[in-house]
Amino acid sequence: MTQYDVIIVGSGISALTVASQLCEKMNILMITKGLKQQSNSSLAQGGIAAAIGKGDHWKFHFEDTLYAGCFHNTEKAAKELVQSGEEVISSLQQNGMQFDVNDYGELLLGREGAHRKKRIIHAGGDATGKRLIDHFLTRLNERVTLLENHMVFDIEVVNNRAIGVWVKTKENEIIFYSGAHIILATGGCGALYEVTSNSSLMTGDGLAMAYRAGATLIDMEFIQFHPTMLYIDGACKGLISETVRGEGAFLIDENGRRIMENAHPFMDLAPRDVVARVMQQEIKHGHRIFLDISNIQQFRKRFPTITRLCEENGIDVEKGRIPVAPGMHFLMGGIETDLFGRTSIERLYAVGETACTGVHGANRLASNSLLEGLVFGKRLAFYISEQPLDVMMTNAAKRFGNEKIALPSKREIQEMMMTYVGITRSNEGLSFALHYFEQFLKTPSFFTINVNGFTIEDLECMNMITVGWLIAKAAFMRKESRGGHYRIDFPKENDWWKQKRIRLSIFEHEGVN
Numbered sequence: 277m278t279q280y281d282v283i284i285v286g287s288g289i290s291a292l293t294v295a296s297q298l299c300e301k302m303n304i305l306m307i308t309k310g311l312k313q314q315s316n317s318s319l320a321q322g323g324i325a326a327a328i329g330k331g332d333h334w335k336f337h338f339e340d341t342l343y344a345g346c347f348h349n350t351e352k353a354a355k356e357l358v359q360s361g362e363e364v365i366s367s368l369q370q371n372g373m374q375f376d377v378n379d380y381g382e383l384l385l386g387r388e389g390a391h392r393k394k395r396i397i398h399a400g401g402d403a404t405g406k407r408l409i410d411h412f413l414t415r416l417n418e419r420v421t422l423l424e425n426h427m428v429f430d431i432e433v434v435n436n437r438a439i440g441v442w443v444k445t446k447e448n449e450i451i452f453y454s455g456a457h458i459i460l461a462t463g464g465c466g467a468l469y470e471v472t473s474n475s476s477l478m479t480g481d482g483l484a485m486a487y488r489a490g491a492t493l494i495d496m497e498f499i500q501f502h503p504t505m506l507y508i509d510g511a512c513k514g515l516i517s518e519t520v521r522g523e524g525a526f527l528i529d530e531n532g533r534r535i536m537e538n539a540h541p542f543m544d545l546a547p548r549d550v551v552a553r554v555m556q557q558e559i560k561h562g563h564r565i566f567l568d569i570s571n572i573q574q575f576r577k578r579f580p581t582i583t584r585l586c587e588e589n590g591i592d593v594e595k596g597r598i599p600v601a602p603g604m605h606f607l608m609g610g611i612e613t614d615l616f617g618r619t620s621i622e623r624l625y626a627v628g629e630t631a632c633t634g635v636h637g638a639n640r641l642a643s644n645s646l647l648e649g650l651v652f653g654k655r656l657a658f659y660i661s662e663q664p665l666d667v668m669m670t671n672a673a674k675r676f677g678n679e680k681i682a683l684p685s686k687r688e689i690q691e692m693m694m695t696y697v698g699i700t701r702s703n704e705g706l707s708f709a710l711h712y713f714e715q716f717l718k719t720p721s722f723f724t725i726n727v728n729g730f731t732i733e734d735l736e737c738m739n740m741i742t743v744g745w746l747i748a749k750a751a752f753m754r755k756e757s758r759g760g761h762y763r764i765d766f767p768k769e770n771d772w773w774k775q776k777r778i779r780l781s782i783f784e785h786e787g788v789n
Contacts (some may be wrong), residue, residue, distance in 0.1 A: 290628030293653030320405025326361030345637020387548030480743030495609030638759025677724030
């Protein structure tokens with residue numbers, strides 16, 4: 277079967293939310309580049325933010341979301357997110373999702389950076405993402421076809437309407453699948469950076485495909501670096517959840533000095549962009565940074581996943597110190613959508629991290645990401661359920677290029693991004709990065725994919741080049757610092773830029789094709 281009612285590219289929480297809502301009435305094809313449980317959602321340790329505790333209110337959650345987002349948020353989207361929190365948790369529980377509770381059966385609530393209240397609901401201690409994915413996979417029925425190890429590399433668009441996707445298998449077979457509705461739920465682009473919490477599969481594929489198809493992307497300059505990656509011998513070994521600091525851990529240097537004590541009123545629970553920059557400065561001055569967990573009772577029981585991660589890498593949590601460094605964690609920008617996931621291309625939708633409703637502003641509030649996937653995935657499913665299922669027929673005879681162009685290694689791209697488009701940026705560094713990426717983008721055949729001559733890794737490199745350029749271009753255009761975008765040559769926020777969103781489209785900007 278190559279014709280479906282709905283095609284979903286991705287297998288994370290937003291993709292599964294949509295599929296589980298629609299599979300009772302529609303034939304759905306889910307396509308994922310790796311295995312179905314290899315999404316960023318599966319790696320999420322923290323939990324789901326929802327204002328359900330005593331003394332909490334969605335308005336507090338809303339204010340915290342705007343504060344963390346440096347007030348660059350789309351307020352309507354942020355309100356939709358936080359007002360839906362209680363209903364989302366209740367619905368999950370009614371459908372059998374088990375969250376962590378105390379001896380009285382009450383939900384255990386954690387606290388993370390920039391939250392004024394304890395409002396993080398978790399499962400399995402620090403395995404919330406994995407538990408959620410497992411839960412949703414059990415809710416899919418026989419009307420869902422799930423293809424693993426298949427890479428979607430292009431979207432077919434006719435008269436500004438998405439009609440299907442092109443897929444390459446590991447065996448180099450090329451397949452075209454048509455659908456009435458095409459959904460991109462491909463996650464972010466963490467693999468563009470050397471140090472990241474993301475899966476290595478996150479090469480920005482959905483972002484690059486949408487750009488090539490003509491969709492508009494916004495806020496690409498806003499990259500969140502998580503402060504606490506497990507960092508050993510110059511390499512990232514995994515994520516240490518912010519919940520650990522919420523339970524009382526704090527950042528110190530090799531001498532035991534608390535580095536956040538005078539850096540921000542919230543100290544170690546300051547917004548992530550603030551903590552990451554402080555850590556980077558300390559590292560630049562030759563200091564090693566550790567997370568002091570010595571005052572957390574029963575650390576092994578509360579954080580079993582993190583304990584196992586540390587022990588697998590030779591770190592004894594009983595000694596009370598975990599070596600950490602900041603790494604790329606989340607993209608606040610993405611494919612521009614409305615609150616139903618609609619893009620600038622008819623029948624093409626985006627949801628989750630690859631989409632941008634403006635909900636996160638310039639810096640995402642901790643544990644709002646799983647909530648985002650659940651809330652906006654449900655809204656998108658509702659919208660599609662009300663739309664016609666007419667599939668546009670095509671002979672699927674798309675002509676691809678046959679020229680093999682020289683591509684850099686992934687490592688070279690990662691080094692370029694980390695050095696010049698990382699935690700701190702400058703006009704000189706961004707100009708250098710743009711020149712680097714444009715030498716490939718200006719190749720006449722760059723956007724004409726040589727699908728037979730290119731391996732899947734080649735296609736990933738092309739996507740990384742495209743998305744790297746988009747991030748560098750947007751960062752170059754924003755002449756201020758805000759949230760996840762920090763310019764050392766423009767260190768202050770600029771009110772004139774506050775509500776300005778930088779939009780990038782292949783039809784709107786010259787010099788790339």
